[in-house]
Amino acid sequence: MNDVVIIGGSFAGLAAALQLGRARRKVIVLDTGRPRNRFAGHSHGLLGHDHKPPLDILVEARQQLARYPSIRLVNARAESVSGAIDDFCVVTDDNESLKARRLILSYGIVDQMPDVLGFAESWGTSIVPCPYCDGFEVAGQHWGLVWSGPQSHQSARLFHDWTDKLTVFADGHDIPSDIQADLTHRHIPVVDGRIVEIAHHKDHITTVILDTRRNVAVDILFAHPRNKPSASLHQSLGLVTMDTPTGIVLKVDERRQTTMPGIYAAGDLTTPFLPSVTQASSQGAMAGIFAQQSMLV
Template sequence: MAGNKNFDTIIIGGSYAGLSAAMALGRALRNVLIIDSGLPCNRQTPYSHNFITQDGEKPSVIAEKAKTQVLNYNTVKFHHGLAVSGKKTDNGFAITTHSDEEFKAKKLIFATGVKDIMPTINGFAECWGISLIHCPYCHGYEVKNERTGILANGNFAFHYAQLIRNWTKDLTIFTNGKSLLTPEQTDKITKHNIPIIEKEIAYLKHEKGKVEQIVFKDNSTFGLRAIYSRPDFEQHCKIPETLGCELTEQGLLKVDMFQKTTVANVFACGDNASPMRSIAYATATGNITGSIVNGTMAEEEFH
């Protein structure tokens, strides 16, 4: 990227949270650089829901429209690349990309999301975001009243059983091995006629990501249309940790109500700092972050 290498703010991550933060800062006449590698975590999801005015739209279409609108503000620049390292400087921070380009800014915003760690079940990754879903608010209406599975164990399985029963009564829990549900949880689940199957899973039979059957290691099968699951995750970007940003027990970036991390002048928004994984929430936190960053700069300049 030729030209200016110094900015008021660098935003790492150019999906919904990052673009939303950039719009707020662009409208505040701040010089902003967005660095994005072009690999959002929901890239396999065919449609987005529960985001007012965009219900049923493709996530990529929403993101592209947002990017076009944000770049209408001429103080906002976009760099396609992967940020690989960061360091503190006398006047702020320096970020280096995979192509060894270095950019500097007074403030950093991380809108980098998280990376889902796929379990070692063949077919899981291919179905993820399509028919193997994590959020009933985002996708539950589209599979309402369908034969549905919960691929989880322990407290996650119990939480899903409570929640998803509102969308479908044809519900089965698959623990993929010995159940870790407590006797009390098991009693409540059984009371609501939700079977618990403890067989180990061999693979998921699917057609282009649309699940058809769970195939167990004993060669028995179970037909269904949708599965809820919540795989483990890790931070998509490790730079905040190298700068000293603390993580929560859940592995999220620790932020206060103003999206400030534990390192001065470093902010975070979207999925990397919240368990509420939705486009609407990411967009909202990005907007807040952009406003807070501008307000912080305005206070520092007004002395």
């Protein structure tokens, strides 16, 4: 019997494994090797690893975990989960059955690219979601923001700390008049029309092509496409989720436990706003600690 099976081996999952391994708990980490930020050239804001490629950070993290004999890293996908606290069973895609007293879900989310020519190819390079992750490197340049709902107003206000030149693309949304007035007050132009194509050039330079036959060049484009959990295990378990402007996240309490006793969650799967490697690592560490403490006798 394992103490914990962790489903998802990116920043949150490995951080959880580290804490559990240091407590000499028997841990298995299942990972498919497809982290959400694999498209990014560099990861920013993680103390000690700022401006490193995210995949390089994960390779180094796995190497560091090798010194803990109670941690086993497995390249596999969890196909099903059953059981209850102290008696969970995870079946992998190679038909291995893993027993565990606790589970940590950290399988993250996947971004759902809009049906816009060039958008997916530009994701992570000239189209990014987070100013804390990528804003410093393009500070002072011309930013674009694809409007996705009321939450975009906060983004427009937030971006002022990085740049004074911002263009908002309405992309078919009807922006309320009071918000329009505030954007005008902030000298932020709003471009009407739907985006039909993204033309990526060298570095971050992007041309946004609209159905109005207007083309607008920006240095970086911020967008927040819909996302969804990268697996459906939470659905089969009946875990409670919460709706957010960009998708759903798992509901957890202050100890990172989901609505089923013995199952914890961390990382982008539980983060409704501005997810980052820093948040994922912190949440993963706490999930590991709280899972370990829940097994004390």
